[in-house]
Amino acid sequence: MKLSEKKATLSFSDGSNPVEFPVYQGTVGPDVIDIRKLYGQTGMFTYDPGFLSTASCESAITYIDGDKGQLLYRGYPIEQLAVNCDFMETSYLLLNGELPNEKQKADFNHQVTYHTMVNEQMQFFLRGFRRDAHPMAIMTGLVGAMAAFYHDSTDITNPEHRHISAIRLLAKMPTLVAMTYKYSQGQPFIYPQNDLSYTGNFLRMMFATPCEDYKVNDVVERALDRIFILHADHEQNASTSTVRLCGSSGTNPFAAIAAGVACLWGPAHGGANEACLNMLEQIQANGGIAKVGEFMEQVKDKESGVRLMGFGHRVYKNYDPRAKLMQETCKEVLTALGLENDPLFKLAMELERIALEDPYFVERKLYPNVDFYSGIVQRAIGIPTSLFTAIFALARTVGWVAQWNEMISDPAYKIGRPRQLFTGEIARDVVEISKR
């Protein structure tokens, strides 16, 4: 970061001395006021619940301009990556800062492919869960448990260990998600097959059985690969910040990524695509397109507590660029699978049309986010709704790892320790229990 000539001055209405703070500039985006010395100089903290105005770190990985609807991974627009690159190239880019050349790509593919198998003992650990457990409950456990199975790569001060952990996490997530699915179905686990692509391999582990050959459908493979690219990173969102905060204590990467998985589970974050599809199914069950108007009235009524899931975003105050790409993919997949007349897709298009014209949404700058169409694509592919967030976790793992590695590699990093504005009881004496 670059020191700006500009400085920020904080003055007080009680006549105490003003305090000056340095201002830093990034390569693009808002400048930041460096308030690290604020407490030392004034005895005060800043108050910013939800981090509405706080940059928690310096990062060179992902940039979002929410007003323009722009998303860049290492400077490359998401629209170009989604069309010209596959998920492996995107992962290499996020982890290493540059797109790979052909040899680098082949080497990276090879390394990831040859780490896709998981320790055989992991399946016995998995079998300890109830068959009807939510996949995210299982994934939180499995990812955390990787620290026990791959303890030989948990020295975070060793760059070689960090690299091996990154490859292991990226490579084994599809295997673990597919095993979680197979377990819920009571079907045998399918081992990875090394002549398939990352995404093709995942599809096979999900949908093949030992009883017959499985042929990967090209359109479906491309669509899922695109879902992975679009979800690979999104700068300092809740789960990524969780990974950074958890990792800042010096814990191992598997524990830090497990914390990210747990955070992603929430319906305001990764759980939104599951919530969005459930919402579409419910509207469909209640009368479909004819009832869309009624549903929108409920959404606009604050008392109802109903939100239009898949709409709105903390950062994007314009169309989420990923939503446009997802809508294209959605059409492609439905056509390829002969589902052009899918009622939920029609319903989603109608909800979007109404919302984009309705003053409630226009005034609040609420646009479709990536989750609005991704659920329909996944459902068409045959992925059950309860697995959507696990797929998101699979795709986001590379972003989490890249962000965690960036933090650990910075010699100046510190354990994260937010402060608080205390409003509870002040010191008081414990009264003996019989007298309370």
Ligand code: ACO
């Ligand atoms: N439906 C109806 N109203 C909404 C919606 C929505 N989906 N989203 C926001 N609003 C309204 C709020 O009620 C609020 O109105 P008000 O100003 O009259 O009080 C205003 O828009 C601003 O909303 P906030 O919740 O303050 O915005 P915030 O930036 O905190 O929240 C969030 C963003 C959580 C994503 C929100 O838009 C939401 O809940 N959306 C639905 C869930 C969803 O799709 N999440 C996916 C996020 S993307 C991802 O994680 C990959």
